[in-house]
Amino acid sequence: MTNFNIVPDRRKNFNLTKWTWYEKDILPMWVADMDFPTPKPILNAVRAMLDHGVLGYEIPGKRLQESVAARMHKLYKWRVQPEAVLATPGVVSGFSVAARVFCSPKKGVAIQTPVYNEFHEVKNNMGIPQLDIPLAKRVKGNVMTYEIDWDIFERRVKKAGIFLLCNPHNPLGIIFSRRELTRMAEICIRHNVIIVSDEIHSELLLDDNKFTPMARLSREIEKHVITLIAPSKTFNVPGLFCGFAIIPNRELRERYEKELNHQRLHVASPGLHAAKTAFSGTCDSWLVELNRYLTGNRDLLVDYVTKYMPGVRTTVPDATYLGWLDFTQTNIDGSPFEFFKEKARVALSDGKIFGKEGAGHVRINFGTTRAILKEALDRMRRAMSEL
Numbered sequence: 001m002t003n004f005n006i007v008p009d010r011r012k013n014f015n016l017t018k019w020t021w022y023e024k025d026i027l028p029m030w031v032a033d034m035d036f037p038t039p040k041p042i043l044n045a046v047r048a049m050l051d052h053g054v055l056g057y058e059i060p061g062k063r064l065q066e067s068v069a070a071r072m073h074k075l076y077k078w079r080v081q082p083e084a085v086l087a088t089p090g091v092v093s094g095f096s097v098a099a100r101v102f103c104s105p106k107k108g109v110a111i112q113t114p115v116y117n118e119f120h121e122v123k124n125n126m127g128i129p130q131l132d133i134p135l136a137k138r139v140k141g142n143v144m145t146y147e148i149d150w151d152i153f154e155r156r157v158k159k160a161g162i163f164l165l166c167n168p169h170n171p172l173g174i175i176f177s178r179r180e181l182t183r184m185a186e187i188c189i190r191h192n193v194i195i196v197s198d199e200i201h202s203e204l205l206l207d208d209n210k211f212t213p214m215a216r217l218s219r220e221i222e223k224h225v226i227t228l229i230a231p232s233k234t235f236n237v238p239g240l241f242c243g244f245a246i247i248p249n250r251e252l253r254e255r256y257e258k259e260l261n262h263q264r265l266h267v268a269s270p271g272l273h274a275a276k277t278a279f280s281g282t283c284d285s286w287l288v289e290l291n292r293y294l295t296g297n298r299d300l301l302v303d304y305v306t307k308y309m310p311g312v313r314t315t316v317p318d319a320t321y322l323g324w325l326d327f328t329q330t331n332i333d334g335s336p337f338e339f340f341k342e343k344a345r346v347a348l349s350d351g352k353i354f355g356k357e358g359a360g361h362v363r364i365n366f367g368t369t370r371a372i373l374k375e376a377l378d379r380m381r382r383a384m385s386e387l
């Protein structure tokens with residue numbers, strides 16, 4: 001059993017962005033990595049590599065491709081040919097390559113806002129239009145849910161070269177249903193739009209939720225999908241920068257691979273070893289415990305907001321360790337991100353970075369101990385009570 005209540009002091013390690021970006025008295029609940037140590041089998045695999053002493057070049061080989069294919073089969077009964085798997089230095093580089101290949105100044109990138117800030121950078125980096133498809137917010141009591149407005153979806157997506165899907169969704173924590181995914185896919189196929197499905201959070205499932213990759217829905221849909229996955233969020237190895245693009249359609253894959261090679265996007269060997277170990281299944285019991293702990297944190301967050309933060313709305317995420325809070329109905333004047341940083345000494349992610357609908361909202365990272373999460377919420381509550 002892993003005790004997720006005990007974590008190392010992250011101000012003292014090497015990869016310390018989360019804990020040192022802000023001043024020392026600020027509690028960091030922002031960037032999306034967790035405070036928990038990486039599971040032991042992965043640490044041991046990386047350690048064995050270091051202990052050998054020679055850190056030569058490593059080209060991702062057949063065994064690695066097979067380990068990704070085996071993981072897809074184990075999790076979803078999805079049969080992926082190993083050659084359909086390409087290694088990338090992460091998911092962000094993975095969707096950037098896709099945009100480079102399949103978009104143009106006339107055919108942009110469609111995204112469902114509010115959404116992960118890096119999705120908004122694609123337009124700047126590639127010089128292409130961004131087509132926002134705002135998700136429609138519904139509120140019941142203090143709980144927010146978001147739905148697809150199908151008219152807007154079709155109107156915007158048909159002008160795109162790629163539809164960049166975030167599933168599970170950051171920051172909203174939604175797992176889209178098979179029905180929704182099928183309808184999205186049908187519309188994209190009708191308009192000849194490639195679906196790039198960012199599934200980086202797909203193994204961080206809360207409660208007993210299940211996940212289906214977009215490409216798993218049917219062999220016809222699979223032909224139009226580039227699936228992006230990585231061990232980084234699930235097993236907390238984001239600093240090792242390793243991801244995978246799964247592209248069963250050979251024509252798409254060849255175009256994608258050509259650009260990947262063109263950009264010389266190589267993956268460092270510790271990331272490849274971590275991925276192979278992560279996908280081998282040796283960390284799966286750790287993952288079950290992690291997801292249980294994260295579910296407890298999600299419940300704490302939702303209960304706390306409901307009981308002690310009147311006027312504040314929250315999502316109830318199905319997946320991820322990311323909460324999304326709406327302060328537009330409170331008497332916080334201006335940006336809640338600034339307010340909590342100054343008055344509560346808690347650093348959240350500013351809702352605005354996820355799109356203009358995010359103004360007045362913040363994202364909170366609950367991938368930490370219950371004690372740290374509670375401390376952050378207590379500080380926020382105190383700051384609000386002093387208004």
Ligand SMILES: Cc1ncc(COP(=O)(O)O)c(C=O)c1O
Pocket residue numbers: 032089090091092093116166170198200201230232238241242243
């Ligand atoms: C939806 C999503 N995609 C991609 C990433 C980052 O991917 P990578 O570090 O593999 O480039 C994140 C990190 O927060 C994310 O939330």
